[in-house]
Amino acid sequence: xxxxxxxxxxxxxxxxxxxxxxxxxxxxxxxxxxxxxxxxxxxxxxxxxxxxxxxxxxxxxxxxxxxxxxxxxxxxxxxxxxxxxxxxxxxxxxxxxxxxxxxxxxxxxxxxxxxxxxxxxxxxxxxxxxxxxxxxxxxxxxxxxxxxxxxxxxxxxxxxxxxxxxxxxxxxxxxxxxxxxxxxxxxxxxxxxxxxxxxx
Amino acid sequence: xxxxxxxxxxxxxxxxxxxxxxxxxxxxxxxxxxxxxxxxxxxxxxxxxxxxxxxxxxxxxxxxxxxxxxxxxxxxxxxxxxxxxxxxxxxxxxxxxxxxxxxxxxxxxxxxxxxxxxxxxxxxxxxxxxxxxxxxxxxxxxxxxxxxxxxxxxxxxxxxxxxxxxxxxxxxx
Numbered sequence: 001x002x003x004x005x006x007x008x009x010x011x012x013x014x015x016x017x018x019x020x021x022x023x024x025x026x027x028x029x030x031x032x033x034x035x036x037x038x039x040x041x042x043x044x045x046x047x048x049x050x051x052x053x054x055x056x057x058x059x060x061x062x063x064x065x066x067x068x069x070x071x072x073x074x075x076x077x078x079x080x081x082x083x084x085x086x087x088x089x090x091x092x093x094x095x096x097x098x099x100x101x102x103x104x105x106x107x108x109x110x111x112x113x114x115x116x117x118x119x120x121x122x123x124x125x126x127x128x129x130x131x132x133x134x135x136x137x138x139x140x141x142x143x144x145x146x147x148x149x150x151x152x153x154x155x156x157x158x159x160x161x162x163x164x165x166x167x168x169x170x171x172x173x174x175x176x177x178x179x180x181x182x183x184x185x186x187x188x189x190x191x192x193x194x195x196x197x198x199x200x
Numbered sequence: 201x202x203x204x205x206x207x208x209x210x211x212x213x214x215x216x217x218x219x220x221x222x223x224x225x226x227x228x229x230x231x232x233x234x235x236x237x238x239x240x241x242x243x244x245x246x247x248x249x250x251x252x253x254x255x256x257x258x259x260x261x262x263x264x265x266x267x268x269x270x271x272x273x274x275x276x277x278x279x280x281x282x283x284x285x286x287x288x289x290x291x292x293x294x295x296x297x298x299x300x301x302x303x304x305x306x307x308x309x310x311x312x313x314x315x316x317x318x319x320x321x322x323x324x325x326x327x328x329x330x331x332x333x334x335x336x337x338x339x340x341x342x343x344x345x346x347x348x349x350x351x352x353x354x355x356x357x358x359x360x361x362x363x364x365x366x367x368x369x370x371x372x373x
Contacts, residue, residue, distance in 0.1 A: 107339070107340055107343070108338075108339065108340045136356060136357070139356075140354075140355075140356030140357060140359060141354055141355050141356050142347045142352070142353075142354065142355030142356070143339070143347070143355075144356070146356060146357045
């Protein structure tokens with residue numbers, strides 16, 4: 001109870017000081033302190049990346065069965081991707097930021113995907129969702145491209161067949177960390193391993 | 201399905217009307233009746249079965265290809281006929297060699313054969329003469345080879361297992 005009381009008092013003090021500032025009563029050191037408390041200084045790139053990170057609009061684009069799972073992530077209130085600012089599905093590549101490769105990539109589909117990727121505006125990111133998009137999965141044959149990273153750059157690989165919705169959301173959070181420029185080392189951190197090939 | 205006797209009756213009617221060489225054999229296996237037909241007379245046999253037979257087969261439910269590689273001629277094309285009225289089915293099979301795989305198209309008889317013949321051409325390389333638009337339907341148009349033939353390489357990439365770990369060259373570096 002004590003703590004709560006203090007917090008309330010602090011809030012009241014801040015409100016009173018804001019009222020004083022608006023009336024023009026704060027002067028000198030009090031005014032300096034007031035400004036210091038309320039102004040956040042950062043670099044422009046950081047602010048820009050912060051904005052980009054919290055508004056990753058995915059392209060409404062599905063390839064195969066993983067697309068069903070992707071739709072439950074980016075389109076359903078149960079998983080609620082709007083918590084991370086990535087729920088606004090855009091059905092034109094001109095307005096999309098993120099391409100989720102959800103499913104197997106066939107030889108015939110590869111040029112289409114590459115064209116969609118080229119039509120997206122910078123900055124743009126690609127998530128390879130599931131085993132098929134990352135490595136052709138169980139379909140190792142003449143019809144499929146073994147790994148979508150053969151024809152476009154992929155930022156995050158999400159394993160699974162299909163990945164759980166939590167896994168895809170974790171991939172999107174990893175992408176956010178990559179955008180803000182502070183990617184963790186993943187399993188290397190846990191095992192104390194060397195090297196930073198895993199960037200997100 | 202017609203029973204074995206009915207199949208022989210059909211075969212005899214085809215021999216009488218189309219020609220003695222048109223039917224090369226019949227198979228009745230697991231209640232499935234199959235008429236084996238010489239490749240040159242496929243269209244005549246199907247025309248007879250659809251239009252002139254006493255028990256007409258008015259619907260072509262599917263056309264597919266098959267590769268019997270060690271045997272010659274190796275490429276098979278199967279036509280599955282269906283009679284809606286009698287709820288009955290009949291297979292018509294034919295074989296062509298891989299060096300000159302040509303068959304007459306049956307689009308005038310059954311318009312549904314259009315895409316299915318394109319698929320057989322795409323996967324097995326059987327050329328259907330008289331087809332108005334014979335090009336690949338599933339694979340990219342610049343694809344080389346006919347991927348469902350048995351001598352076509354599997355494609356894809358070698359997958360690392362413990363049994364072939366030593367055989368795959370330099371996978372580690």
